[in-house]
Amino acid sequence: MKLLNVKTERFAQIVEKSGRPEPYTLWQKPAADRHLQSQIKNNRVMTIQRSESGTEFGIVGFKQTQGARYLIFPKSLKRFENRRVVGINWDLILR
Secondary structure, three states: OOOOOOOEEHHHHHHHHOOOOOOEEEOHHHOOOHHHHHHHHHOOOEEEOOOOOOOOEEEEEOOOOOOOOOEEEEOOEEEEEEEOEEOHHHHHOOO
């Protein structure tokens, strides 16, 4: 499914405006994870997925899919909603 007229945002710009994210691992069902639900409600979650071509891209919000990775940001990502996040740089993520 190809998305038409979707604006993109560079990952580095989001990190600059919303802080360095931390990776988040699902250890239980998302609905039962109170911390994750709180972060979703506060618009601080980004889902990282792989495209068919193998490149990584992000979307603001939580989307449970096979092989997805999740990042939690210190500040809200609401201003970046409905944008495809490109240029994922794993060096900008807190470890």
